[in-house]
Amino acid sequence: MGKSSSVRDQVASAAVRTVNRLSRMTGKGSGTVVGGRVGIKIAPDLVSSLARGRTVILVSGTNGKTTTTSMTVAGWGGPVTTNETGANMPAGHVAALAESKEDHVALEVDEAWLAHTLASTRPSVVVLLNLSRDQLDRANEVRHLAERWRKALEAYQDDDLVVVANANDPLVVYAGEVRANTVWCDVPTSWLADALSCPKCTLAISHVGSAWHCSCGFAKPLQVTTTLGDELVVDGTSVTLDLSMPGEFNRSNAAMALTALHSVNVNLEVAVRRVNAIQSVVGRFSVRRWRGHVLRLLLAKNPSGFAAMMATLPDDGSDVWVAINARVADGHDPSWLYDVPFEMLRGHRVYCFGDRRLDLATRLDYAEVDFVVVDNDELVPTSKETISLLANYTAFSDWLARSEP
Amino acid sequence: MTTFCVLYPDLLGTYGDGGNGLAVAQRARRRGLDAELVSMGLDDEVPDAALYLLGGGEDGPQRLAADLLRESSFVSRVRDGAHVVAVCAGLQILGSTFCVEGDDEYEGLGLVDVVTSRGERRSVGELATRVDGQLLVGFENHGGRTTLQSGVEALGTVVQGRGNDGRFDGYRTKNIWATYAHGPVLAMNPWFADVILSTVYGVELEPLTSVADALYQERCRVLSA
Numbered sequence: 001m002g003k004s005s006s007v008r009d010q011v012a013s014a015a016v017r018t019v020n021r022l023s024r025m026t027g028k029g030s031g032t033v034v035g036g037r038v039g040i041k042i043a044p045d046l047v048s049s050l051a052r053g054r055t056v057i058l059v060s061g062t063n064g065k066t067t068t069t070s071m072t073v074a075g076w077g078g079p080v081t082t083n084e085t086g087a088n089m090p091a092g093h094v095a096a097l098a099e100s101k102e103d104h105v106a107l108e109v110d111e112a113w114l115a116h117t118l119a120s121t122r123p124s125v126v127v128l129l130n131l132s133r134d135q136l137d138r139a140n141e142v143r144h145l146a147e148r149w150r151k152a153l154e155a156y157q158d159d160d161l162v163v164v165a166n167a168n169d170p171l172v173v174y175a176g177e178v179r180a181n182t183v184w185c186d187v188p189t190s191w192l193a194d195a196l197s198c199p200k201c202t203l204a205i206s207h208v209g210s211a212w213h214c215s216c217g218f219a220k221p222l223q224v225t226t227t228l229g230d231e232l233v234v235d236g237t238s239v240t241l242d243l244s245m246p247g248e249f250n251r252s253n254a255a256m257a258l259t260a261l262h263s264v265n266v267n268l269e270v271a272v273r274r275v276n277a278i279q280s281v282v283g284r285f286s287v288r289r290w291r292g293h294v295l296r297l298l299l300a301k302n303p304s305g306f307a308a309m310m311a312t313l314p315d316d317g318s319d320v321w322v323a324i325n326a327r328v329a330d331g332h333d334p335s336w337l338y339d340v341p342f343e344m345l346r347g348h349r350v351y352c353f354g355d356r357r358l359d360l361a362t363r364l365d366y367a368e369v370d371f372v373v374v375d376n377d378e379l380v381p382t383s384k385e386t387i388s389l390l391a392n393y394t395a396f397s398d399w400l401a402r403s404e405p
Numbered sequence: 406m407t408t409f410c411v412l413y414p415d416l417l418g419t420y421g422d423g424g425n426g427l428a429v430a431q432r433a434r435r436r437g438l439d440a441e442l443v444s445m446g447l448d449d450e451v452p453d454a455a456l457y458l459l460g461g462g463e464d465g466p467q468r469l470a471a472d473l474l475r476e477s478s479f480v481s482r483v484r485d486g487a488h489v490v491a492v493c494a495g496l497q498i499l500g501s502t503f504c505v506e507g508d509d510e511y512e513g514l515g516l517v518d519v520v521t522s523r524g525e526r527r528s529v530g531e532l533a534t535r536v537d538g539q540l541l542v543g544f545e546n547h548g549g550r551t552t553l554q555s556g557v558e559a560l561g562t563v564v565q566g567r568g569n570d571g572r573f574d575g576y577r578t579k580n581i582w583a584t585y586a587h588g589p590v591l592a593m594n595p596w597f598a599d600v601i602l603s604t605v606y607g608v609e610l611e612p613l614t615s616v617a618d619a620l621y622q623e624r625c626r627v628l629s630a
Binding site for chain 1 (some may be wrong): 416587615619
C-alpha cells in the first residue's frame, strides 16, 4: 500500500479482504466484487490509495481484455497483481489491489469505466484493443463509447501516460489520436462493421488493403510503432510470436500486450517466450471432458468475437456446439446473433445449447446451417474427436463448471 | 424476381436488423417464390425493390441516413407504393420530425404524419404488442417518444414494454409497417413476416413450418408468464 494511505483506507482495505474471505467460505461467490463494494463504501478513493506507487497497465476494449491482461501478466514475469476473474469495474479493481500488493499491476477495465479507472489508478500504460457492438441492451452505442474514451484521454493530465492503441480500428484511433505519445499498433483487425461510417463526420470510411481513410481527412496513423506480420516488430526489435493458443486475434492481443510491456522496459525477447507458452486463459481455449465428449471451450460474446472464433474452426465438416444465454452478464437482448456471420458454419452440423438455443437455431436455419436443438443433453451422440464448443459469457461459465479437465 | 432491399446496413443495423431482410427472403424462397436480397451501401443509388427494410442506428448515422434518403428516389418510390418495414430509428426517419443529439429536432422524410421527441428515459427491454389479435414480440432499445397525428394507425397496442408511448407501438399504412421491436422482429415473429410477404406478393401463402415457430411460442410463453 502507498505511503500516505490513511487509517480509513487501511480499514477499508482490510474489510475488502475479510468480506471476500467470508464470501468464499460461505460459498456465496468467488468473492471479488462484494468485498470491493464494501471497501468503496468505507473509502470511496480506495482504488487511488491502493494503486499509488505501483506500476499499472490497464487493458480495455470490447474483445480480448481478459486474454491480453493475462498475457501482460505472464509476459511481465514474477508476481503481478491482476483481476483475473474478469471483475473489471471499480469493485473488482479494489478487490484485486487489496488482496495482492505487488509492485506490478495489470488490470482489465470495462470499456465504460475507462475514464474513472484512468483517474483513480494513474497507470503507466493503457492498452486500447478495439471497440465493437456488444451487450446491446446495456452499452447500446459503441460510437458513444469511443467519444467517452476520447474525452477521457483529452482530459487526462499526465504526459507520461503511454497509450498503446490499435491503428486498424477507426473508433480506437478516434479516441487515441488526442494524445501526443500514443503508440500505434498495426495489428490484424478483422471486425470493422462498427466503423464503416467515420466517427468524426459519419461519412463512409474507405478501406484499401490494411489502410483506411475518410474524405474528411481522418485516417489510419502513419507512424506505427508495432507491426505484426510473420514476425512481430516492436519499436524496431523483431521477435517470433509462436502462440500456443489459436487464433489470429490472439496474435494481435499478444502484440499489444508486448508493446505495453516494452514501454515499461520489459525485455521483449524474454516476454515473448513467456507469452508463447500460455496454454489457456481462465478456461478459454482449454480442452475439457464432459460425459464422454472431449470439448475445446471457446468464449465468444459478440459478433466480432464469434467471427474470430469461427475462423479458427477446422474446415472438416466436424460437429460444432454452440451455447447461448441472455442473462444479465450476457445482455438480455440476443439480437446480435443476426450480426454474427453464422453462414461460416455451413458444412458443419451445429448442436444448439443454452437458454436461448431456439434463438440460435432460428438464426442458423435462416443462415442455411444444419442444426440440432439440444433439449436433452443425453441424446447428443458422442464422438472421439475433440469438439469445438463456442459459448457466450454465462454459457461459457456453465460449461466450464459442468466439465472436467 | 422480387427484390428486398436493406437500406444502409452500415448506418442502420445496430440491432441485428439485417435479420429482417434475411427472414423474409428465406421464407419466400422456401415457398418457391423468387426472392432476391440486396443491401444498399452509402454510395449506392436506391435500387428498384418491392420491399425496403430500415433498421435501428445511433444518432449520427440516423441523421446521415435521413439526409441521404431525403435526397434519393426512396421517398417517391414509397409514395408510388413500394413497401417498407421500418424498425426503431427507421420508424423515426419516415416520420415528420425526430430528435437526435440532445433535443435538436430534425426533419424526417415526411412519409407518415408522426413526430418523435426525446423520451424522459430510454426504453430498454422486451416489447410485446398485440397486432390484430396476435402477439408481436421483440426487444426495444430507444430514447424516443413517438406521437401519431390524427388519422395515423398504430401497428399494435402495447402489452409489455413502451413502444411509442406506453400505449401504442409503431404505425402502419397500406404499404408501411413500423415498430420499435427489433429482435429482429421478422425472424422472431414468423406470422408477421408472412403478413408482409403476402402483401408484397399479393398472394395467399402456403403455411411454412420452421424452428422459428417454436421460438415464437417460447417467447410468447415467457412474456405471458
